Amino acid sequence: MRRVILAGTGSGNPKKKVTNDDLTAFLDTSDEWIKTRTGISTRYLATDETVVDLCVRAAEDVLSSTGMTAEELELIIVASVTQDKIVPNTASEVQAALGAKNAICFDLNAACSGFLFAMSTACTYVSGGVVKNALVIGGEILSKIMDWSDRSTCVLFGDGAGAAILTAGEEQDTPGGDKDKRGIVGFRLGSDGAKGQVLLLENRPVINPYTGPVKEPVHYPYVHMEGQAVFKFAVSTVPRSISELLKETGTDINEVACFVLHQANLRIIHSVAKRLKVPDDRFMVNMDKYGNTSAASIPLALDEALKSGKAKKGDLIVIAGFGGGLTWGSMLIRL
Numbered sequence: 001m002r003r004v005i006l007a008g009t010g011s012g013n014p015k016k017k018v019t020n021d022d023l024t025a026f027l028d029t030s031d032e033w034i035k036t037r038t039g040i041s042t043r044y045l046a047t048d049e050t051v052v053d054l055c056v057r058a059a060e061d062v063l064s065s066t067g068m069t070a071e072e073l074e075l076i077i078v079a080s081v082t083q084d085k086i087v088p089n090t091a092s093e094v095q096a097a098l099g100a101k102n103a104i105c106f107d108l109n110a111a112c113s114g115f116l117f118a119m120s121t122a123c124t125y126v127s128g129g130v131v132k133n134a135l136v137i138g139g140e141i142l143s144k145i146m147d148w149s150d151r152s153t154c155v156l157f158g159d160g161a162g163a164a165i166l167t168a169g170e171e172q173d174t175p176g177g178d179k180d181k182r183g184i185v186g187f188r189l190g191s192d193g194a195k196g197q198v199l200l201l202e203n204r205p206v207i208n209p210y211t212g213p214v215k216e217p218v219h220y221p222y223v224h225m226e227g228q229a230v231f232k233f234a235v236s237t238v239p240r241s242i243s244e245l246l247k248e249t250g251t252d253i254n255e256v257a258c259f260v261l262h263q264a265n266l267r268i269i270h271s272v273a274k275r276l277k278v279p280d281d282r283f284m285v286n287m288d289k290y291g292n293t294s295a296a297s298i299p300l301a302l303d304e305a306l307k308s309g310k311a312k313k314g315d316l317i318v319i320a321g322f323g324g325g326l327t328w329g330s331m332l333i334r335l
Contacts, residue, residue: 003169003183004126006333008066009303012057012139012161013290014046020155029151039266043158043291046141050084052093054161055139058299059098062135062163070098073165074131076105077122079114079138079295081201081324082145083107094137104131111199112262112323113189114138114295115162116331119319120187122166129168137163138295145201147222156264157223158291162299179249179316179334186249187331188241198229199324234264234322235271241330242276242320249332251316253278256332258311262321263287263297284310294323311335 019042020031034040046054055078063070078090085093091105110117115138122134139161146154169183179185202221207214238261246253259282261269266287273280284305293300298319305311313335320330 001127001172002129003172003181004123005167005169005183006335007068007165007167008062009299009306010058010061010063010065010163011300011303012054012059012061012163014044014049014054014159016045016047018043018045023155026148027151027155029155034155038156039285039287040156040291041288044160045143046159049141051080051082051090051139051141051161052084052097054141054159055090055094055137055163056097058137058139058161058163059094059135062165066165068133068165070100071102072133073098073100073103073135075122075125075134076100076103077108077118077134077136079108079110079118079136080140081109081111081114081294082140082142090139100135103135110323110327111325112264112292112294112297113321113325113327113329114323115298116187116319116321116329117189117327119164119166119331120189120329123184123187126166126168132168134166135163136166137161138297138299140294140296142292142294145223150222152227153223153225156292158293160290160293160296160300162296162303164299164302179251179332182334185251185316185332185334186245187329188245188248189329190237190241190327192326195233195326196324198226198233199326200224231265231268233326234268235275237328238320238322238330239272239275241328242318245318245330245332251332255316256282256318257315258282258284258305258317260284260298260302260305260311260317260319262323263290263301264292297321306335
């Protein structure tokens with residue numbers, strides 16, 4: 001088994017920045033109402049950009065920060081629920097745009113947990129010696145699946161993409177290896193399909209010559225979320241996942257310098273911090289600028305944590321999140 005190193009991160013955002021006050025032009029809401037309930041002040045919304053555009057921006061950013069070339073990439077995984085097309089997959093379109101001709105490409109859907117699932121998948125490829133360098137991207141244009149007349153959901157979300165490159169390090173004796181050495185120490189993932197209906201987006205209906213005549217125009221649905229159910233799930237599952245991961249890796253929670261959680265709601269982050277008995281200042285927060293960007297949320301927060309110095313080389317960090325499915329996960333990394 002090879003050690004898996006987080007080589008770098010990157011971000012890609014739409015040009016259009018939208019404030020809470022901007023939303024009051026067509027919604028019965030206010031800056032205060034949104035801030036006090038979510039912690040969100042602004043978000044970026046796509047106008048003429050595609051998911052591929054945002055993913056390519058994030059990919060170019062991380063390639064620049066690591067000094068790597070696209071030809072060195074051997075795997076590209078894109079986590080998303082808002083791909084531009086069903087076929088071809090987003091990762092293949094990113095490959096073409098970058099010129100990453102040596103990469104295996106596929107997409108992955110685990111909703112807001114998608115980046116964690118993609119990271120763990122890429123980690124398995126790299127640690128097993130299948131590939132040396134992997135590009136992992138979380139990219140979303142959530143604005144196209146929102147009901148913009150529903151203030152309870154549309155104010156929460158934003159568009160964007162975040163990326164990371166994983167690369168192979170030296171051989172290690174055991175999976176996970178020594179947590180004092182740079183690399184991914186361990187991860188945990190989970191799913192509970194029985195509760196999946198609390199966060200829902202229906203797909204295209206079955207319409208073919210044998211389903212009968214279509215009597216009404218087909219209207220594609222928007223995201224439906226049972227907010228309280230999702231909140232309760234998040235504040236119980238995320239701290240438990242983190243605690244189990246730390247126990248499994250023999251890590252004291254006080255050794256963790258920074259926690260980078262899915263940026264869904266400030267109240268959720270504060271509740272997780274309280275349950276873990278960790279000060280709020282050890283949690284990265286940037287949802288005030290981006291809103292909930294689903295699979296892009298964790299990599300955008302991770303990139304900002306690294307570039308701002310909140311998380312530094314040598315630090316132990318935890319990335320963790322939750323999402324539709326229901327899904328959840330956590331990962332321990334030595335930078």
